[in-house]
Amino acid sequence: KLFESTFGLQYEYALITGTLIIVAYTFLGGYKAVCWTDLIQGLLMMGALIIVPITMLNHLGGFSEAMEIVAQIKPEALSMGEGVSALAIISALAWGLGYFGQPHILVRFMSIRSTKEIPNATFIGISWMAISLIGSCFIGVLGIAYVDKFDLSLSDPEKIFIVMSQLLFDPWVAGILLSAILAAIMSTASSQLLVSSSTIAEDFYRRIFSKEASSLAVMRLGRLGVLLVAVVAFLISTDKNSSVLSIVSYAWAGFGASFGSVMLFSLFWSRMTRIAAILGMVTGAIVVVVYKNFLSSYLEIYEIVPGFLCASIVIIVASLMTKVRPGTKAAYETMLKNL
Template sequence: MSNDTYQLIAIILYMAAMLIIGYYAFRRTSNLTDYMLGGRSLGPAVTALSAGAADMSGWLLMGLPGAIYVNGLAGAWIAIGLTVGAYLNWLFVAPRLRVYTQVSNESITIPSFLENRLKDKSGLLRIVSGIIILLFFTFYVSSGMVAGGVFFESSFGLEYHTGLLIVSAVVLAYTLFGGFLAVSYTDFVQGLIMFLALILVPLFGIFMTGGFGETAASIREVNPNLLNMVSGVTVLGVLSSVAWGLGYFGQPHIIVRFMAITSVKETKHARRIGIGWMILSLVGAVATALVGIAYYQQNAGTKLVDPEAVFIALGQIIFHPFIAGIMLAAVLAAIMSTISSQLIVTSSALIEDLYKAIIKKDAPDKRYVFLGRMSVLLVAIVAAILAWGDHDTILKLVSFAWAGFGASFGPIILLSLYWRKITTTGALSGMVVGAITVIIWGNIKVLSDTLYEIVPGFILCLLVTYLVSLLTYKKNPIIEQEFTDTLEKLTRER
């Protein structure tokens, strides 16, 4: 058999496994809470790895190694910022959000939580939140589909659009039918595959390039500054990279996992598993890029055309074609896990936060589950259309969507969980200001090249929410009681 055949068999087996998991989850999905939140039944390991896999996307195995391959360790500041941000998210948001979403009318989405938490009677907060989710997630899902197209183009020489359609079809199948449980279980398996691949590729690659000393020497021959974290970077550049960590507090597809875990007590175990997985995976991604630099320096006759394909290229060089196929499946896992998570959250925004709020509030759960599935289909089609034409780098698409969520929702979530006086008007004002700041700043090249748009967006959202809330605050005994009940329940269940 040819190398491509071995690799294709591994990819087909992986995709079949994802569809089987999707079918299993479909059999366990009977109502809207099951479809959107898995019945709040996730254990710590599934919660941790599914959150990590949903978070990292194709960026972990393609975008980040590509950035390090081009810029050296100066590009690793993003990984540092993300690790710190993820840890703080698990520490400060996870336990309190798990409790508060139950205390506040069993909220199953972020927009519904904000509406219930602030007792917004107008429905405006929920609608605006849903629209922001739709806007930025469409770009986010599109970035995953771009990664899928690039993956098949780089790995098998398939036409970009063919690869895009294959990835989209498989993700759509298990997400549409299996809902949140399918997304979480497949993310768990995908997280394990990603982890193993990111350990094995650089580990075997180091031996291939002659050990640590030889590898470092080869990298220095290309450019001594590639091993220097501060070479060529500015203070604002480092701030922009580290500021990626701010985004965690407002990512609906990540923090929804906190709402679905079985209990508050399990968040501590999940945090340890999740952060351990994340640190080792990020180190593996950075090491993969460095090994790639050394390998292509030592083998001058070969050339890497696309820096974002360095992980794929090394996997094919180092391993037997079937094992290389499993390495390739890790890239697909990263891509598909994020697309599926974003599709299910976008579906929940369309049905739970827009359809229910604007059109119809009372209908059988089966109808809502059906509409949720149709929403997944609709968003996938729109995202595929966006990904069909000329595509930007994966990192650029992801960074825009990440900033949009971090600046729009991050300060609102933190203030909702920790400050009694936040108001509907304050939250709405801050949310809109954060989103608009990211859109304007991110589309003015001189501004976005100087400072990542999440920084001004997050700061302005926080300030506007705080100031407007102070001006519009009126004591509400129900809100006060729920805040107190949340603190008491949190203390009891820790």
Template sequence: MDGSTTASVVAFVLYLAVMLGMGLWFMRRNDDVGDFAIGGRRLGTFAATLSAKATDSSSWVFLGLPGAFYVSGMQNVWMIIGLTVGFYVSWRVVAGRLREDTEHGFDWRSGRRAESVTLPAYLANRFHSDAVRLVSAVVILVFYVVYLGSGLVATGVMFGQVFGVSSTTGILLGAAVVMLYSSLGGFLASSYTDVVQGVLMFVSLAVVSVVALVSLGGPAAVAQSIGDANPDLASPFVEVALVDGQWVSGSSVAVVAIVSALAWGLGYFGQPHILARFMGLRTAASTKGARRIGVFLSVTLLGFGGVIGMLAVAYFGPDLANPENGYAQLVTELLPSWLVGVFLAGILAAIMSTADSQLVVAATTLSEDFFRAFVKRDATDRTVVLISRATVVLVSVVAVAIALRGGTVLGLVSYAWAGFGAAFGPVILAALYSRRTSRVGALVGMLAGGLTVVLYPLVDPIGLYELVPGFAAGLLGVWVGNRLGPEPSRTVREQYDAVRSGAPAPAEAATA
């Protein structure tokens, strides 16, 4: 066992011990499903922002994003711009209202104030419909197993790089570790491990970028190397592709490609694991500072990911066997053996730390929005938490099956990201800002958005990212459903107004 492998083993074992310790610690604080699902709304501003950014970034920022820049250059900068703007706007227009609505809303059956701790529960209470809850829960489970699969694909790649095992073994080991501490600690464990992950991501990407830049002779030398490979790699306006070992320029980047890249930002409005961070905030007022921190994190983390991809072009030329392995290869080539193990094992841990957030949301959806909502309404919180822990195993098994089928990290992430953004984004915006939105509008919007993401790639004539037509179909579905279906009841509208004003609804006051 060489120094690199020894350091990898030591770093990973230490990380695992810390994660299990955090899981056991937070297990003691999971007294009810609200604690397990959204941490009892105890998440501070910095922790929420860093956790949200790390959760949506880790595996594909180290693998998929550098791979995209390595293959096609600066045309991918539009994706970074779209994601940064989307992250900021989601904190500005969604976070505060969703935090307040989910705490101070109403239980639609009793008419009394009751908090919602899952996204399907919030939508059901907002629109007075079990059908809305059921459809939203199904959407979450379908797209989450794909999303979680992308994280497990990443663990397979990194386990192979760190320990020299097969990708299949890496996927299975990664799933086992994540499954263990996610089932113990729930939301708080996943959130605070994501804080550690976020710091680790920032330091790792920055260090590797600086070391690679110095090793290559500085910015001028890097620019020369990229120019020798293909000068159009440095242009955000020219299409470039890696074909048969060389970068080939195409036409100008089409408007469709720019729109598709910018549209990634729309996905933030519908990602359940990010919306859960909004719901778990300690106060709604903290969103102002959070969005400023978020812009900085988005620009730096995503920017470093792109820089890594361009540095891989300069360092390896077209000889990198797997474009998504650029970061790991630079670490292996440039850092001392003992530090290689620490960096690679740390990033492996960070990748798995994102998967836990997805597991927690999927598990609470199964337990709270299927089991308690439709199987046993009088189930105790203790029972629901136990069911949540058990369903972590079920979701993990399905995600492993998807990961073993193969696919790129970025490809799997982009599909799940589009599915959530299109199915939930328009409906969440309508729920928060329109008192006239009805349960029919919400149902049609979710179905139209989600199904469009599934079906559009089968007929796509122009290469448009499916999130664009999916989000548009979701908005159109909400509008059509509102026009053709019955209007929201008087109680629904009164409860919406009461949440906005902070006053009791008439029905609530009458039963008080």
């Protein structure tokens, strides 16, 4: 979408180019390459999400005037007397549950050099997310005011950042700001590719099928995993009309419900058992898929909510019905001591 709007490049060609670049540096550089590029890309994203809304505010005449414009624009639902429902608020807040189950975020903490660095890493991570999310929300809200005040034609609301960058800044500055979109795409995609390939090579192949596998064989299988996952992602992305937000929210719910619940119980409940963790992950994933595709029309709530709740219930019940493995309590206490 970025290349299409900026360069007039055909969607399919842009998709192929992006896929090849991301796969190439993930394939060749591995974990260290992804970490360093994530640092630079993260700073670029945060900077863009601070500069763009501040400039938008300046052009709109300040925060109060922008909010007055937004207040005058009433969506159809509000004009019909329907306020924001409790389910909508719960759904919005439930996005926070997804963070606990994101593999590309968790792996950063898993690979940290020392537990003493976790507090600083936590502060940096949460600060970055808070600033970036606030900036994103401001761009969305101010975008409504800007489009209305200057009577812009915006066919795709997801391109508001692209349009604002092109309208408000010198082409050179706009180019840097627009590269922040590529940074967001590439940092997430490369991290997910790396985690997925590592899971295929290390967790499945080496631990289940071939415990004596050589490092070379595991590395080759990991690279093959990168290619396989990239191909699947490419095929999903060929649907030009699909919403980026809807795809991300679906994946976010799946990760949060299946892995997030297990992570939280692992950190705060020493009684959780191995079988309960497995059942919780399976339950969370299944409930999200089933609810999204078959039950969402009956109760409009973000699918992570029922998925997370069901996974948590299964973890609690299964843990109480099964025995804790020897050494679990000691390992849990050691973890708390180190933290």
